[in-house]
Amino acid sequence: EAGVAQSPRYKIIEKRQSVAFWCNPISGHATLYWYQQILGQGPKLLIQFQNNGVVDDSQLPKDRFSAERLKGVDSTLKIQPAKLEDSAVYLCASSLVSYTEAFFGQGTRLTVV
Amino acid sequence: DQQVKQNSPSLSVQEGRISILNCDYTNSMFDYFLWYKKYPAEGPTFLISISSIKDKNEDGRFTVFLNKSAKHLSLHIVPSQPGDSAVYFCAASGRTGGTSYGKLTFGQGTILTVHP
Incomplete structure (x- = not known):
C-alpha cells in the first residue's frame, strides 16, 4: 500500500514570496491533515479536512495560509506571503476516519531567508 | 497552552535495558492516546495507541500505560x-466529541538514544 506522498521535499524561498505544497493521501482515507513542525517542537495542526470539507482550521494563520482539498483526495497548502517564522517542516497526514491513527508523509522542509 | 507535555527532552539507555518515556496531558476531553516515532528527515511513524477505557496496551516490545486519574501515560x-x-x-485526541475530536495534539518529543 502506498503511503502519503508529499512534494517538494525541500524548498528555500525569500521572505514575502509565495510557496505551495502538495499532498496525496493514502487511497480511501477520508481525513487529511496539515501539520507544521518547528524545530524542537511537536507537530502543530494547521488544518483538518474530512473528505473535501474543513473540520478544523482554528490554528491556520488565514491572512497568509490557505489550503484546499479538491474532490476529497489531493490537497495543497499555500503560504503567501511567507515570513521568516514560517521556516518549518510541513507534514501531511491522512487517516481512514478522523479518530483513528494518522499516517504521515515525509514532509516538506521550508526555509524562508 | 501546552495540553500535552513531554518533560524529558532526551533519554539515554543501554542496549537491552528498559526505556521509559513519559507524557502528561491536561485536557480531560482526550480519550485516545498515541505514540509516534520519528527518524531524521522522515515523517512520524505510528507506534502504538491506547483508548481511555484501557490502562495498558502491548505490542511486542512496546507497552503503553495510561493513568487517567493522574493524566499520565x-x-x-x-x-x-x-x-x-x-x-x-x-x-x-478526543473520540467522543468536543473541540479535541479527531485532532491530534502532540507533545514536544523526547530524543531516545540507545547505546550498544
Missing part, C-alpha cells in the same frame, strides 16, 4: 535496541 520499550534511537512523540 508512559511508553515502555523492553528490551531497547540501537534501532529504537529516534524522537518519540506522545499525541492525544
Whole structure:
C-alpha cells in the first residue's frame, strides 16, 4: 500500500514570496491533515479536512495560509506571503476516519531567508 | 497552552535495558492516546495507541500505560535496541466529541538514544 506522498521535499524561498505544497493521501482515507513542525517542537495542526470539507482550521494563520482539498483526495497548502517564522517542516497526514491513527508523509522542509 | 507535555527532552539507555518515556496531558476531553516515532528527515511513524477505557496496551516490545486519574501515560520499550534511537512523540485526541475530536495534539518529543 502506498503511503502519503508529499512534494517538494525541500524548498528555500525569500521572505514575502509565495510557496505551495502538495499532498496525496493514502487511497480511501477520508481525513487529511496539515501539520507544521518547528524545530524542537511537536507537530502543530494547521488544518483538518474530512473528505473535501474543513473540520478544523482554528490554528491556520488565514491572512497568509490557505489550503484546499479538491474532490476529497489531493490537497495543497499555500503560504503567501511567507515570513521568516514560517521556516518549518510541513507534514501531511491522512487517516481512514478522523479518530483513528494518522499516517504521515515525509514532509516538506521550508526555509524562508 | 501546552495540553500535552513531554518533560524529558532526551533519554539515554543501554542496549537491552528498559526505556521509559513519559507524557502528561491536561485536557480531560482526550480519550485516545498515541505514540509516534520519528527518524531524521522522515515523517512520524505510528507506534502504538491506547483508548481511555484501557490502562495498558502491548505490542511486542512496546507497552503503553495510561493513568487517567493522574493524566499520565508512559511508553515502555523492553528490551531497547540501537534501532529504537529516534524522537518519540506522545499525541492525544478526543473520540467522543468536543473541540479535541479527531485532532491530534502532540507533545514536544523526547530524543531516545540507545547505546550498544
